[in-house]
Amino acid sequence: MAETRWLDDHEQRAWRAYLRMNTVLGAALARQLQSESMLSMPDFEVLVHLTDADDARIRVSELARVMRWEKSRLSHHLSRMEKRGLVGREECASDGRGAFIVLTDDGRAAIDAAAPSHVDAVRRYFFDAVTSDDVKSLAAIADRVIARVEATDTCPSV
Amino acid sequence: MAETRWLDDHEQRAWRAYLRMNTVLGAALARQLQSESMLSMPDFEVLVHLTDADDARIRVSELARVMRWEKSRLSHHLSRMEKRGLVGREECASDGRGAFIVLTDDGRAAIDAAAPSHVDAVRRYFFDAVTSDDVKSLAAIADRVIARVEATDTCPSV
DNA sequence: CTAACCTTGGTGACGTGTCAACTATTCCGG
DNA sequence: CCGGAATAGTTGACACGTCACCAAGGTTAG
Numbered sequence: 565m566a567e568t569r570w571l572d573d574h575e576q577r578a579w580r581a582y583l584r585m586n587t588v589l590g591a592a593l594a595r596q597l598q599s600e601s602m603l604s605m606p607d608f609e610v611l612v613h614l615t616d617a618d619d620a621r622i623r624v625s626e627l628a629r630v631m632r633w634e635k636s637r638l639s640h641h642l643s644r645m646e647k648r649g650l651v652g653r654e655e656c657a658s659d660g661r662g663a664f665i666v667l668t669d670d671g672r673a674a675i676d677a678a679a680p681s682h683v684d685a686v687r688r689y690f691f692d693a694v695t696s697d698d699v700k701s702l703a704a705i706a707d708r709v710i711a712r713v714e715a716t717d718t719c720p721s722v
Numbered sequence: 723m724a725e726t727r728w729l730d731d732h733e734q735r736a737w738r739a740y741l742r743m744n745t746v747l748g749a750a751l752a753r754q755l756q757s758e759s760m761l762s763m764p765d766f767e768v769l770v771h772l773t774d775a776d777d778a779r780i781r782v783s784e785l786a787r788v789m790r791w792e793k794s795r796l797s798h799h800l801s802r803m804e805k806r807g808l809v810g811r812e813e814c815a816s817d818g819r820g821a822f823i824v825l826t827d828d829g830r831a832a833i834d835a836a837a838p839s840h841v842d843a844v845r846r847y848f849f850d851a852v853t854s855d856d857v858k859s860l861a862a863i864a865d866r867v868i869a870r871v872e873a874t875d876t877c878p879s880v
Numbered sequence: 881c882t883a884a885c886c887t888t889g890g891t892g893a894c895g896t897g898t899c900a901a902c903t904a905t906t907c908c909g910g
Numbered sequence: 911c912c913g914g915a916a917t918a919g920t921t922g923a924c925a926c927g928t929c930a931c932c933a934a935g936g937t938t939a940g
Contacts, residue, residue: 625917
């Protein structure tokens with residue numbers, strides 16, 4: 565690794581601002597969701613994907629695939645959500661190894677109650693603070709960075 | 723909460739891209755740091771701030787303040803780092819409650835070894851993927867979002 | 881001086897995330 | 911049909927973060 569190219573002042577400042585935005589924005593959204601709906605952000609994501617599924621039921625592996633979560637992480641998280649009554653597990657008739665995750669009535673109620681105020685918070689904290697050109701820029705930046713990371717990093721197919 | 727203003731397609735796409743960039747970029751940088759230096763990102767942050775401090779020693783509360791970490795989080799993390807020999811704890815003569823955190827030789831060696839390749843990874847994964855205008859845009863976006871969140875959210879002084 | 885209060889820092893419990901190892905089932909070549 | 915490989919999903923150990931609480935030392939009003 566010859567001659568590290570350190571970050572210049574502009575880069576340093578941008579990088580720190582980006583990291584800090586992640587921190588404070590994530591924390592603010594998590595707090596809002598938690599306090600109004602008793603859901604964490606991961607809970608919310610799982611419920612969203614479950615709502616999207618036909619008949620509000622989905623195989624664990626399929627859920628892991630669309631969420632891009634490790635199966636282990638998903639399994640742990642589903643266990644916790646099941647304990648709280650947000651989702652249920654059902655056996656799969658056609659594959660003895662498989663399991664379906666189903667949205668319970670409580671889970672449905674939770675996501676219905678949480679979604680509007682969560683979107684509102686995203687708008688208040690993020691979209692209301694930036695211009696529509698900013699939104700375009702950010703999408704472009706994110707797309708390029710994602711492509712770069714996924715091209716360079718291992719596991720290109722996940 | 724009257725009439726939720728849902729995200730339109732552009733916003734939806736930008737928001738998802740932003741979230742995904744956070745995920746993959748954070749994961750890639752964490753993996754790189756871990757595999758080359760046996761340090762986590764939080765480890766790295768702590769060591770950076772410790773290196774910045776006069777005499778590589780700093781009071782716990784001061785460290786928490788500059789890092790904007792909860793004292794509890796910092797205390798837990800320092801315990802783990804101390805167990806690995808990266809930092810040490812010393813009593814404070816002038817305040818019986820206080821404690822100094824000191825950078826050990828191992829800690830110094832770890833950060834010295836980690837920093838160049840970490841910066842390199844930030845460059846490869848992020849700065850090489852975007853233009854210098856993008857960097858300006860992102861800094862501006864982040865500054866505005868941070869200001870917005872901190873103005874709206876509780877705990878303005880943290 | 882001393883009682884109320886504040887500050888410093890740590891602890892335990894619990895939710896979350898990753899890794900490696902495991903069980904049970906299905907698939908597939910012979 | 912059988913035995914090994916692949917797949918589905920779970921589990922346990924451990925790192926990380928937050929919350930609520932606590933212990934011990936300082937600070938200050940009376």
